[in-house]
Structure formats: C-alpha cells, structure tokens
Amino acid sequence: MQPRHPFIPYGRQTIDEDDIQAVVNVLKSDYLTTGPAVENFEKKVAEYVDAKYAVAFSSGTAALHGACFATGIGEDDEVITTPMTFAASANCVLYQDGKPIFADIDPETYNIDPDKIRKKITPNTKAIIPVDFTGQPADLDEIMEIAKKHNLTVIEDAAHAIGATYKGIKVGSIADMTMFSFHPVKHITSGEGGIITTNNKTLYEKLLQFRTHGITRNHSLLNENHGPWYYEMQFLGYNYRMTDIQAALGFSQLEKLDRFVQKRRKIVQQYNNEFNTMEQIITPFQHSHGNSSWHLYVIKLKQDLLSITRKRFFKELNEANIGVNVHYIPVHLQPYYQKMGYNKGDYPIAEELYDHIITLPLFPAMTDENVHYVINTVKKIVQEYQIK
Known part of the structure; x- marks a missing residue:
C-alpha cells in the first residue's frame, strides 16, 4: 500500500x-x-x-x-x-x-x-x-x-x-x-x-x-x-x-515579506501554467492595474464539464491530504444576517461564485514537490470525472 x-x-x-x-x-x-x-x-x-x-x-x-x-x-x-x-x-x-x-x-x-x-x-x-x-x-x-x-x-x-x-x-x-x-x-x-x-x-x-x-x-x-x-x-x-x-x-x-510574496507568486505561476490548459477550471483573473500579493489561490470549477459536485471534489482533495478550503460563504447568507433581512438571491454573482470555488494550498514553505502533488491530484480528479 x-x-x-x-x-x-x-x-x-x-x-x-x-x-x-x-x-x-x-x-x-x-x-x-x-x-x-x-x-x-x-x-x-x-x-x-x-x-x-x-x-x-x-x-x-x-x-x-x-x-x-x-x-x-x-x-x-x-x-x-x-x-x-x-x-x-x-x-x-x-x-x-x-x-x-x-x-x-x-x-x-x-x-x-x-x-x-x-x-x-x-x-x-x-x-x-x-x-x-x-x-x-x-x-x-x-x-x-x-x-x-x-x-x-x-x-x-x-x-x-x-x-x-x-x-x-x-x-x-x-x-x-x-x-x-x-x-x-x-x-x-x-x-x-x-x-x-x-x-x-x-x-x-x-x-x-x-x-x-x-x-x-x-x-x-x-x-x-x-x-x-x-x-x-x-x-x-x-x-x-x-x-x-x-x-x-x-x-x-x-523583513521577510518581499521574499514571501515572491514565493507565493512563483507558486501561483506554477498553478496557472498547469490549470490554464484545463477547460474544466477557471483560474484567478489577474487585473492589469494591480500586482496581487496572493494570499489565496481560488479556482472555479465549470460544473457543466464535470460529473462531480464541488462537495465531492473538496472531499476527494481532503482524502488525498490536501487541506483545501472555500473562501468565502457570502456574508449575507449567514443566519445572523438573514435574521436582519438579507436574503438569498440578493447578490447572485457572489452566490454563483461561492457555489463553484475551492481554495488550493498556497504558502511560502510549500516545496515544489508539494505544488506538483496538488496539481497532479487536481488533474487526476478532473480527468476521472470529466464529461466525455
């Protein structure tokens, strides 16, 4: 085993x-x-x-x-x-x-x-x-x-x-x-x-x-x-x-911030190089007016090209020991805010995004082996569940 x-x-x-x-x-x-x-x-x-x-x-x-x-x-x-x-x-x-x-x-x-x-x-x-x-x-x-x-x-x-x-x-x-x-x-x-x-x-x-x-x-x-x-x-x-x-x-x-940000950008580039070739995944948009410091790397799943739910995708990554997350549950969907009168459907773009995103690991101490493992695992799941 x-x-x-x-x-x-x-x-x-x-x-x-x-x-x-x-x-x-x-x-x-x-x-x-x-x-x-x-x-x-x-x-x-x-x-x-x-x-x-x-x-x-x-x-x-x-x-x-x-x-x-x-x-x-x-x-x-x-x-x-x-x-x-x-x-x-x-x-x-x-x-x-x-x-x-x-x-x-x-x-x-x-x-x-x-x-x-x-x-x-x-x-x-x-x-x-x-x-x-x-x-x-x-x-x-x-x-x-x-x-x-x-x-x-x-x-x-x-x-x-x-x-x-x-x-x-x-x-x-x-x-x-x-x-x-x-x-x-x-x-x-x-x-x-x-x-x-x-x-x-x-x-x-x-x-x-x-x-x-x-x-x-x-x-x-x-x-x-x-x-x-x-x-x-x-x-x-x-x-x-x-x-x-x-x-x-x-x-x-x-005193180490610039080095940390540089490493984050390198990892993002590695992710983008691999995921940009996959039609089932939308990688983060990079605006020309800004240079992101990349706290998070969020991919969006094209559900119409996959026979797997986001929940199952998330679970399979966790089972592979990849600690993914989802950022964020839109604030207006929280029970406390719902009691204040905010409703589901009020902000459809944010809600649609929430339904399809997963945050992949991103931090300066990640090794190339860690990054490749995340990439290969995501690819494996996509290939397994892609709609032919």
Missing part, C-alpha cells in the same frame, strides 16, 4: 529562528504589553507601504472596528462593502450601530463592482469598505473617485493584500485608511494582530485613543492637567492594544 502524502494545509505561517529570537528578546525585556516594540513595528509598516502613520491593534477585526469609529459611523449610517468576504468586513459596521450595505462583485476579479457601489449610495451612506479579495487590489481609483464625489470615507480591507501594488503604488497609502491582518495564514504573522495605515493625522490620533479605552495622555488633547501622571478617558474605547510580544514577531516577519 502506497503511504499517504503528508498533509498540506491551505495556508500556514513560516517561522524561523530569527522570529523566535525576536520574541525571546522581548520576553527578557522590561515590556511585554504595548511598549517600544509596538511603536517600532508601526513605523516599519508605515515606511513599507509609504504611509505617514500606522496604528497596531490586537486583531484585524479590531483594526476595522477602530477605522469605523474614526470615520464617525453611528446609528442609521450605511457602509457599502462586498458580500464575498469574511464576516469581519461587515461586522465592524454593526459594532458601531451602522448598517452594512452589500454591493455585488465583478464576475472576473471577484472584487466589489464600482458600478454596483454607485447604485447603493443613499443620503445615509458614510463609507465604503472595499476588500482586496485574495490579495488583488480592488479598483481603488474608481472607488476613491466615487467616495470623493459623495464625501465618503474609504476603509480598504487589505487583510489579504500586504505586499500588493496598485498601478505601481503599494497598497496601504491610497485609501483614507487601510487595514492589514497578521493572522497566521496571512503573508506575515504576529500570532494575532492587525494594523491601520493612514496619511490623515486626525484619524491617526482617534485610532490611537480608541484602542486604549478612549484614554489619552496627550497634553494638547486634555481638558484639564493635574500633573505628569494625568490622563483622561474622553470617549468609550476598547482594549484593542497589540503586545510587544506580537509586535516583535511582526517586525521580524516584515
């Missing part, structure tokens, strides 16, 4: 001795929670994306919440986003008592369609949250133009897109605020963590205060000043601080 191939997850972190030592150094220092390592990491990220400011948070979701607060989103305010994303892109609006308004996606790029954004704008619209799905930047020029015309804030959810470029500019300095995630399956990790980059000083100061209970020690912002110990809680904020332990890991990882 042939031994099973070692399990290949759809994504995983790449940690080396430099990363471990960076964390150990913090553990031996005077600071474990928010201290100099957080500030150093923020400066490093801002410098990398060519933004003036960066504010680190305990998670990407917390960072999005902070961005919604800084925008001033409140009750009855509407925020337009895509249904083809993780729930956090919409949940952050609900945290501020706002209302997520979904706009369907472009059938080629899988990103939010600017034309559909225009149709969703009302007098209550406050912001747009485009998502750089799989690492491919959204149509930022067009979205920023829409926002400027209607006096809206753009919060770019770039959880998938650190290291990506849009028309030669690094993602992170184009939108009013940009969020990056450092969850372990992302390009770089801080264990858990997220960050907002911005060029707006007012937004920057609001974000800093929001992540620390709404408390400030900034003398220029205080109503009173009793002495050097004095601080004020000026609004209801949250404890969303990143720790120095997380930041040290993130800083060490950031």
Whole structure:
C-alpha cells in the first residue's frame, strides 16, 4: 500500500529562528504589553507601504472596528462593502450601530463592482469598505473617485493584500485608511494582530485613543492637567492594544515579506501554467492595474464539464491530504444576517461564485514537490470525472 502524502494545509505561517529570537528578546525585556516594540513595528509598516502613520491593534477585526469609529459611523449610517468576504468586513459596521450595505462583485476579479457601489449610495451612506479579495487590489481609483464625489470615507480591507501594488503604488497609502491582518495564514504573522495605515493625522490620533479605552495622555488633547501622571478617558474605547510580544514577531516577519510574496507568486505561476490548459477550471483573473500579493489561490470549477459536485471534489482533495478550503460563504447568507433581512438571491454573482470555488494550498514553505502533488491530484480528479 502506497503511504499517504503528508498533509498540506491551505495556508500556514513560516517561522524561523530569527522570529523566535525576536520574541525571546522581548520576553527578557522590561515590556511585554504595548511598549517600544509596538511603536517600532508601526513605523516599519508605515515606511513599507509609504504611509505617514500606522496604528497596531490586537486583531484585524479590531483594526476595522477602530477605522469605523474614526470615520464617525453611528446609528442609521450605511457602509457599502462586498458580500464575498469574511464576516469581519461587515461586522465592524454593526459594532458601531451602522448598517452594512452589500454591493455585488465583478464576475472576473471577484472584487466589489464600482458600478454596483454607485447604485447603493443613499443620503445615509458614510463609507465604503472595499476588500482586496485574495490579495488583488480592488479598483481603488474608481472607488476613491466615487467616495470623493459623495464625501465618503474609504476603509480598504487589505487583510489579504500586504505586499500588493496598485498601478505601481503599494497598497496601504491610497485609501483614507487601510487595514492589514497578521493572522497566521496571512503573508506575515504576529500570532494575532492587525494594523491601520493612514496619511490623515486626525484619524491617526482617534485610532490611537480608541484602542486604549478612549484614554489619552496627550497634553494638547486634555481638558484639564493635574500633573505628569494625568490622563483622561474622553470617549468609550476598547482594549484593542497589540503586545510587544506580537509586535516583535511582526517586525521580524516584515523583513521577510518581499521574499514571501515572491514565493507565493512563483507558486501561483506554477498553478496557472498547469490549470490554464484545463477547460474544466477557471483560474484567478489577474487585473492589469494591480500586482496581487496572493494570499489565496481560488479556482472555479465549470460544473457543466464535470460529473462531480464541488462537495465531492473538496472531499476527494481532503482524502488525498490536501487541506483545501472555500473562501468565502457570502456574508449575507449567514443566519445572523438573514435574521436582519438579507436574503438569498440578493447578490447572485457572489452566490454563483461561492457555489463553484475551492481554495488550493498556497504558502511560502510549500516545496515544489508539494505544488506538483496538488496539481497532479487536481488533474487526476478532473480527468476521472470529466464529461466525455
């Protein structure tokens, strides 16, 4: 009996001795929670994306919440986003008592369609949250133009897109605020963590205060000043601080980001070279305006050319020890959102995409043997179940 191939997850972190030592150094220092390592990491990220400011948070979701607060989103305010994303892109609006308004996606790029954004704008619209799905930047020029015309804030959810470029500019300095995630399956990790980059000083100061209970020690912002110990809680904020332990890991990882992205692009090219010749599979569209950093590699199955369901295809890959996934179940199909009045059929392009996609493994530590095994297994299943 042939031994099973070692399990290949759809994504995983790449940690080396430099990363471990960076964390150990913090553990031996005077600071474990928010201290100099957080500030150093923020400066490093801002410098990398060519933004003036960066504010680190305990998670990407917390960072999005902070961005919604800084925008001033409140009750009855509407925020337009895509249904083809993780729930956090919409949940952050609900945290501020706002209302997520979904706009369907472009059938080629899988990103939010600017034309559909225009149709969703009302007098209550406050912001747009485009998502750089799989690492491919959204149509930022067009979205920023829409926002400027209607006096809206753009919060770019770039959880998938650190290291990506849009028309030669690094993602992170184009939108009013940009969020990056450092969850372990992302390009770089801080264990858990997220960050907002911005060029707006007012937004920057609001974000800093929001992540620390709404408390400030900034003398220029205080109503009173009793002495050097004095601080004020000026609004209801949250404890969303990143720790120095997380930041040290993130800083060490950031120095390897370009190498990680380069490896991801190489794997994508290997996948494309093989799958582009197969009429049963649609490979990810690559827009000319952006250079994706490839967080995810999503294939779409042409069901009319296959005698196998997506569910069975998924199961066979799992049985071959390939840890595939599906990104994403459209947010409006979640039971919580259905109870709020969102319905199946509201966003047909996103729903049709969801019914046919599978995410294949993609991470920097994948070997050529891993990549070839995934390719050959997908091909074998397709050949077995192709309609003659």
